[in-house]
Amino acid sequence: MVESIIGIRGKDFVVLAQDANTTKYGILNMKFDTNRLFKLSEHCAMLAAGEPGDVVQFSEYVGKNIQLYKMINGIELSPYACANFTRHEMATSLRSRNSFLANLIVAGYSTNEHDQQRAQLYAIDYLGAMVTSNVVAHGFCQFFALAIGDRLWKEDLTVQEALAMLQTIVNEMGKRMAAYPHCVFVRIIDAKGIRVLDNMYPEKIIVTKPSELELQTSADMMDIHS
Amino acid sequence: MGDDMMSYNGGVALAMKGKECVAIACDKRYGVQNRTIATNFTKIFQYGDYCFVSFCGLATDRRFGPYFVFSLVIGLDPKTGETFVYDSDNIGAISDNVNLATVGTASDYIFGLGELFFKPNMNADELFEATSQSLLNGVDRDSASGWGVLVYVVEKDKVTVRELKGRQD
Numbered sequence: 001m002v003e004s005i006i007g008i009r010g011k012d013f014v015v016l017a018q019d020a021n022t023t024k025y026g027i028l029n030m031k032f033d034t035n036r037l038f039k040l041s042e043h044c045a046m047l048a049a050g051e052p053g054d055v056v057q058f059s060e061y062v063g064k065n066i067q068l069y070k071m072i073n074g075i076e077l078s079p080y081a082c083a084n085f086t087r088h089e090m091a092t093s094l095r096s097r098n099s100f101l102a103n104l105i106v107a108g109y110s111t112n113e114h115d116q117q118r119a120q121l122y123a124i125d126y127l128g129a130m131v132t133s134n135v136v137a138h139g140f141c142q143f144f145a146l147a148i149g150d151r152l153w154k155e156d157l158t159v160q161e162a163l164a165m166l167q168t169i170v171n172e173m174g175k176r177m178a179a180y181p182h183c184v185f186v187r188i189i190d191a192k193g194i195r196v197l198d199n200m201y202p203e204k205i206i207v208t209k210p211s212e213l214e215l216q217t218s219a220d221m222m223d224i225h226s
Numbered sequence: 227m228g229d230d231m232m233s234y235n236g237g238v239a240l241a242m243k244g245k246e247c248v249a250i251a252c253d254k255r256y257g258v259q260n261r262t263i264a265t266n267f268t269k270i271f272q273y274g275d276y277c278f279v280s281f282c283g284l285a286t287d288r289r290f291g292p293y294f295v296f297s298l299v300i301g302l303d304p305k306t307g308e309t310f311v312y313d314s315d316n317i318g319a320i321s322d323n324v325n326l327a328t329v330g331t332a333s334d335y336i337f338g339l340g341e342l343f344f345k346p347n348m349n350a351d352e353l354f355e356a357t358s359q360s361l362l363n364g365v366d367r368d369s370a371s372g373w374g375v376l377v378y379v380v381e382k383d384k385v386t387v388r389e390l391k392g393r394q395d
Contacts, residue, residue, distance in 0.1 A: 090286075091286050091287075094286065095293075123263070123264075125258070125286075127284070127285070127286040128286035129235065129256070129284075129285035129286040129288075131256050131263060131264040131266075131267055131285075132264070132266070133263070133264045133266065136263075142261065142263075143261075146261075146263070
């Protein structure tokens with residue numbers, strides 16, 4: 001819940017963002033460069049957050065199976081297929097001995113020219129419910145990302161506009177979340193594949209100094225020497 | 227709400243009979259308790275040329291595991307025009323072939339409106355109006371349903387799909 005993963009879909013791309021902290025015991029910041037992205041294919045990737053062991057186990061299992069499909073059949077699975085396969089694995093494992101407490105975002109760019117919507121973005125929760133949307137997020141950042149997305153997302157969003165939206169979300173998280181996101185890793189998936197963009201940082205909060213008036217008490221205002 | 231599985235994701239669906247036509251409609255909200263995550267989550271699936279089903283309940287159980295879902299099934303015999311509307315709860319208690327059936331978090335509200343608007347032997351247009359109005363107004367009373375309505379009207383020669391925009395909240 002404390003880890004943030006966000007996806008924003010634009011005209012021909014998807015921007016994926018994740019906070020890079022690992023926190024332990026509720027208060028210790030162990031690591032500032034945690035990677036939550038798992039590559040599924042050349043044009044498809046998954047962000048995962050939740051129970052630490054489950055996240056890695058499930059993501060690697062799904063990722064390797066998708067790569068296996070490519071090795072056996074010589075062709076990569078589309079983002080739609082990757083997402084549905086992932087959802088199915090999550091749903092079937094829910095009622096088995098090994099369920100995974102992992103929330104996922106699957107994003108990709110379809111290489112099939114006949115697809116209406118080439119940039120694809122899916123969110124899968126730990127129960128295996130999948131939904132597709134223009135802005136998706138998991139964790140406490142959902143409150144900020146979805147609301148800011150409702151306000152700022154528009155048709156034919158450009159990369160700059162998506163990154164500006166993301167910076168607004170990160171600033172808001174920095175201001176309002178106790179689990180401060182020291183650094184946010186940003187990646188983009190488009191026709192050229194998966195690329196890493198510059199890190200994003202929340203903007204520094206400047207707070208005005210308290211005024212000297214507050215140092216005065218009512219006792220100070222009494223004249224005790226008369 | 228707590229941990230009530232049937233209202234965790236929210237959603238509602240309605241099915242109604244007419245004269246040689248049947249309609250099924252659902253809302254489009256997908257949420258997690260009191261948070262709305264997406265507004266394009268329709269709950270109707272086509273199982274045959276003249277057969278549609280709808281599932282309301284826990285979103286993960288859709289299509290792969292009928293556990294915490296209530297179901298609606300509608301059908302039409304294209305030769306005879308015989309209509310079928312059935313509903314089922316999550317443990318498989320199936321109703322008789324009824325005129326009106328609802329499932330979901332707002333099912334009680336929509337039942338009331340559905341009974342009000344229903345008339346026997348409606349034609350396809352009247353059926354569409356009755357179904358739409360029941361759903362549009364019923365979901366306004368339920369915080370876990372809404373954000374638009376999808377209506378399928380199945381007749382002997384065609385299936386008409388209409389998307390309605392109601393209160394977007």
